[in-house]
Amino acid sequence: xxTSKRKTNSxxxxxxxxxxxxxxxxxxxxxxxHRFLLLAVFTLLSVAFLPGPQNPGIKEIxxxxxxxxxxxxxxxxxxxxxxxxxxxxxxxxxxxxxxxxEQAKIHFMVETTKFAPFVQTPAAxxxxxxxxxxxxxxxxxxxxxxxxxxxxxxxxxFDIGDSLEKRNLYxxxxxxxxxxxxxxxxxxxxxxxxxxxxxSVEVPxxxxxxxxxxxxxxxxxxxxxxxxxxxxxxxVNPDGLEYTIHVYRYWRKNRRDNKDGTYGVDINRNYGYKxxxxxxxxxxxxxxxxxxxxxxxxxxxxxxxxxxxxxxNFQGMVSYHSFSQTIMYPWGYTTVIPDQEPVLRDIAAGMAxxxxxxxxxxxxxxxxxxxxxxxxxxxVDWTFGTSxxxxxxxxxxxxxxxxxxxxxxxxxxxxxxxxxxxxxxxFVDRFIREYSPRRSSFRxxxxxxxLDKSRRIR
Amino acid sequence: MIRKTGAYLIVWxxxxxxxxxxxxxAQLILGQYExxxxxxxxxxxxxxxxxxxxxxxxxxxxxxxxxxxxxxxxLLLLLPxxxxxxxxxxxxxxFFKYSLVxxxxxxSNGNLxxxxxxxxxxxxxxxxxxxxxxxxxxxxxxxxxxxxYAAYSAQETVLYSLSLTQTGILRSFxxxxxxxxxxxxxxxxGINFSVGDLERKMVxxxxxxxxxxxxxxxxxxxxxxxxxxxxxxxEDRVRLAxxxxxxxxxxSKNHSFLEYVAPAGPTDIQxxxxxxxxxxxxxxxxxxxxxxxxxxxxxxxxxxxYNWSRYSVDxxxxxxxxxxxxxxxxxxxxxxQSFFRIFGQRIDFPVRLGLVYDPQPMRNPRxxxxxFTVGGGIAWQNFKLDFGALVGREYGSGNNLAAGKFxxxxxxxx
Numbered sequence: 001x002x003t004s005k006r007k008t009n010s011x012x013x014x015x016x017x018x019x020x021x022x023x024x025x026x027x028x029x030x031x032x033x034h035r036f037l038l039l040a041v042f043t044l045l046s047v048a049f050l051p052g053p054q055n056p057g058i059k060e061i062x063x064x065x066x067x068x069x070x071x072x073x074x075x076x077x078x079x080x081x082x083x084x085x086x087x088x089x090x091x092x093x094x095x096x097x098x099x100x101x102e103q104a105k106i107h108f109m110v111e112t113t114k115f116a117p118f119v120q121t122p123a124a125x126x127x128x129x130x131x132x133x134x135x136x137x138x139x140x141x142x143x144x145x146x147x148x149x150x151x152x153x154x155x156x157x158f159d160i161g162d163s164l165e166k167r168n169l170y171x172x173x174x175x176x177x178x179x180x181x182x183x184x185x186x187x188x189x190x191x192x193x194x195x196x197x198x199x200s201v202e203v204p205x206x207x208x209x210x211x212x213x214x215x216x217x218x219x220x221x222x223x224x225x226x227x228x229x230x231x232x233x234x235x236v237n238p239d240g241l242e243y244t245i246h247v248y249r250y251w252r253k254n255r256r257d258n259k260d261g262t263y264g265v266d267i268n269r270n271y272g273y274k275x276x277x278x279x280x281x282x283x284x285x286x287x288x289x290x291x292x293x294x295x296x297x298x299x300x301x302x303x304x305x306x307x308x309x310x311x312x313n314f315q316g317m318v319s320y321h322s323f324s325q326t327i328m329y330p331w332g333y334t335t336v337i338p339d340q341e342p343v344l345r346d347i348a349a350g351m352a353x354x355x356x357x358x359x360x361x362x363x364x365x366x367x368x369x370x371x372x373x374x375x376x377x378x379x380v381d382w383t384f385g386t387s388x389x390x391x392x393x394x395x396x397x398x399x400x401x402x403x404x405x406x407x408x409x410x411x412x413x414x415x416x417x418x419x420x421x422x423x424x425x426x427f428v429d430r431f432i433r434e435y436s437p438r439r440s441s442f443r444x445x446x447x448x449x450x451l452d453k454s455r456r457i458r
Numbered sequence: 459m460i461r462k463t464g465a466y467l468i469v470w471x472x473x474x475x476x477x478x479x480x481x482x483x484a485q486l487i488l489g490q491y492e493x494x495x496x497x498x499x500x501x502x503x504x505x506x507x508x509x510x511x512x513x514x515x516x517x518x519x520x521x522x523x524x525x526x527x528x529x530x531x532x533l534l535l536l537l538p539x540x541x542x543x544x545x546x547x548x549x550x551x552x553f554f555k556y557s558l559v560x561x562x563x564x565x566s567n568g569n570l571x572x573x574x575x576x577x578x579x580x581x582x583x584x585x586x587x588x589x590x591x592x593x594x595x596x597x598x599x600x601x602x603x604x605x606x607y608a609a610y611s612a613q614e615t616v617l618y619s620l621s622l623t624q625t626g627i628l629r630s631f632x633x634x635x636x637x638x639x640x641x642x643x644x645x646x647x648g649i650n651f652s653v654g655d656l657e658r659k660m661v662x663x664x665x666x667x668x669x670x671x672x673x674x675x676x677x678x679x680x681x682x683x684x685x686x687x688x689x690x691x692x693e694d695r696v697r698l699a700x701x702x703x704x705x706x707x708x709x710s711k712n713h714s715f716l717e718y719v720a721p722a723g724p725t726d727i728q729x730x731x732x733x734x735x736x737x738x739x740x741x742x743x744x745x746x747x748x749x750x751x752x753x754x755x756x757x758x759x760x761x762x763x764y765n766w767s768r769y770s771v772d773x774x775x776x777x778x779x780x781x782x783x784x785x786x787x788x789x790x791x792x793x794x795q796s797f798f799r800i801f802g803q804r805i806d807f808p809v810r811l812g813l814v815y816d817p818q819p820m821r822n823p824r825x826x827x828x829x830f831t832v833g834g835g836i837a838w839q840n841f842k843l844d845f846g847a848l849v850g851r852e853y854g855s856g857n858n859l860a861a862g863k864f865x866x867x868x869x870x871x872x
Contacts, residue, residue, distance in 0.1 A: 129731065129774045129775060129776065130712075130714050130731055130733075130773065130774035130776075131714075131716070131729060131731070132716075132729040132730065132731050133729075134729070136774075136776065138776050139776075243561075243562075247557055247558050247561065247563075248558045248562075248563045248660070248673075249671060249673055249716060250662070250671065251562065251563070253562075255562070261560070261565050262562065262565070263561060263562030264562055398725075401667065401669060401720060402667070402669075402720045402722050402723040402725060403720070403723055403725055404718060404720070404723070404725050404727055405669070405718065405720070407671075407718035407725075407727045407729075408727070409727045409728075409729075410729060
């Protein structure tokens with residue numbers, strides 16, 4: 001039987017003794033087999049070496065400025081150099097490499113998305129408001145009031161002032177015994193100074209929502225809410241936001257009519273600490289995107305934040321912006337480092353590490369004036385300069401314009417919030433731990449302004 | 459004769475349904491961002507055609523053709539047995555602030571203007587004893603704005619560009635009937651079905667990086683409403699009229715598409731939304747009077763009250779703020795009927811003059827158009843050719859805006 005089979009095989013695949021048709025068939029089979037083998041090996045190698053989904057421990061591609069000093073230092077550190085391109089050195093960095101870079105105080109930018117495979121983000125199903133899953137002013141107002149209604153003992157919405165076009169500026173207070181100003185650590189989160197930075201509304205709002213919705217089930221959330229007063233002003237620039245929704249997506253400033261044909265003051269250049277100290281970090285030109293206004297606190301939006309801030313006793317403040325994945329602390333107006341830099345840096349490093357642990361996305365950090373560019377008259381310098389509290393600007397994703405600039409897909413809102421959540425919890429917790437009670441009795445909270453939804457906008 | 463009339467009817471009914479124009483009128487919007495503002499004026503009830511434009515837009519008590527069905531259908535009883543009319547217009551308007559122009563993104567040194575040409579009306583009327591009927595198709599509103607384009611170039615290479623376009627139209631189909639109760643009182647009622655669309659598109663591009671942002675918003679509009687009127691004829695010298703357009707809800711199917719593309723990313727982010735919303739159109743009430751000063755000279759006055767304070771716009775589920783007030787529009791005019799004979803044929807030629815005061819509903823800035831109108835025509839046997847022109851200037855916004863219209867109509871009547 002075996003012989004017979006061999007014979008059969010010999011006849012069928014008989015190579016040199018078979019007919020030419022069979023030889024050809026054999027040759028084709030071999031070629032297909034070899035190609036398949038090559039393809040399989042290539043695929044395996046590809047899977048092994050190409051970047052996959054970002055998980056803890058996955059490598060990031062980061063860039064550092066190409067200077068002789070840094071080049072030598074990086075080579076000495078034994079890092080995996082990827083490319084030398086457009087004045088930058090690109091490095092394939094493991095998590096421990098990122099830590100090493102931070103410890104060496106080498107400023108780097110995460111560039112992984114530049115090398116990511118093309119993925120067209122699916123559009124979220126229509127059904128939200130005009131700006132999809134992002135909040136408009138009225139949607140945010142409704143959602144904040146809904147939280148107050150749903151969690152009456154924990155959440156309270158305050159109208160802390162009006163915008164130029166008479167929209168309300170809302171602050172959401174989250175705390176146990178929310179009606180009272182208890183002797184607890186107070187932490188402030190601000191969002192959307194700049195109109196086009198839509199994600200900066202969502203992250204602080206979602207943080208408030210998270211604390212409230214998890215209060216009953218998550219002991220950690222409960223502890224934070226019980227022992228602190230978290231204040232969230234997710235929309236500092238409502239007029240600008242509405243303009244970006246209805247008219248021009250990339251509008252940045254508020255809607256001040258400068259009476260010279262130009263519009264808008266950059267609210268985040270209008271605060272009163274070192275306001276207008278140079279024309280490098282802000283501009284006196286009303287046409288400029290960083291126009292600082294005619295005087296410090298000339299805008300009702302900054303006046304509202306100032307008055308609100310001064311009535312409270314905040315221990316820490318974070319102002320959310322986008323984009324570039326950076327955590328910045330004072331000073332912004334100068335490259336000089338403040339005396340408290342070690343503490344500021346420690347908190348920033350802690351937040352950056354926690355963010356990275358979530359999905360591997362790295363946020364660089366450092367003093368604002370050194371890390372990104374000079375800014376004067378911004379919220380962080382003002383709160384730090386006047387109250388000496390740890391104050392941060394967090395530039396949310398994406399990392400650069402090629403990855404979306406001021407756009408984030410609707411599908412990314414939740415993941416960006418989730419990657420920031422541990423850092424936000426850490427930030428609040430830190431001040432709870434450091435807080436020493438200043439008084440023992442309750443006192444009444446902010447005088448409450450009546451929420452007036454019927455007010456005309458224009 | 460009947461066969462000839464039938465042929466005319468077929469031709470003109472075809473015109474009613476097929477000779478619809480692309481775009482016509484344009485309106486301004488003062489310091490607001492409302493895309494839905496009609497081009498020219500917010501007060502679009504009883505759209506004036508060539509004959510009525512010349513006498514200050516008055517059309518509640520005087521009629522020359524089937525377009526009376528849009529203002530006071532009772533006037534159809536004053537028309538001959540059959541009229542068929544087409545009307546074409548050139549509309550001009552200047553703008554200063556609209557959308558992203560002169561509101562902070564793009565600036566202009568002066569007003570921007572646009573002229574639109576269109577065949578904007580066709581209609582047929584039939585008068586049979588004590589009854590009269592009309593079927594018309596017209597363009598009642600346009601939403602066009604002057605296109606805007608800005609670019610930054612270096613060494614003849616465009617590095618950055620921003621373009622804005624907005625177009626839109628509301629086309630109305632009207633079916634009216636009128637009845638004469640006696641020698642001095644008649645009444646008419648019209649049913650209007652309007653459909654239209656509006657598109658605003660903004661494209662921003664950075665050439666070197668290939669990054670582009672597209673913001674496209676569209677609306678599909680649909681509306682039913684009623685209009686009607688009474689006409690009182692006193693001693694053939696005085697006519698009085700009362701007219702209305704019922705408030706109605708205009709359905710607006712809205713769609714928003716926002717896209718960010720960075721090919722080198724590669725990134726393509728799309729944010730898309732749709733909704734079905736309502737725009738509440740206001741009640742309009744009108745009073746008209748005309749007086750025969752001489753056997754061939756009529757004077758006419760129309761007052762139109764627009765209940766704009768009840769206007770509201772839902773847009774993607776949000777009630778948009780529109781700080782509007784009620785307004786009273788006034789039109790007054792004269793019409794002189796004259797004639798001459800040439801080769802034994804009588805040629806009629808009316809001459810018309812008028813004034814229009816047209817306040818806009820925005821409270822701030824308060825703004826009104828004051829317009830002067832002139833018109834004329836020529837009629838021979840069964841045909842009439844009318845023309846009318848309006849030259850208007852706006853007061854109140856500080857931008858010294860202008861509006862104008864030239865309209866011409868051809869009427870066949872039996």
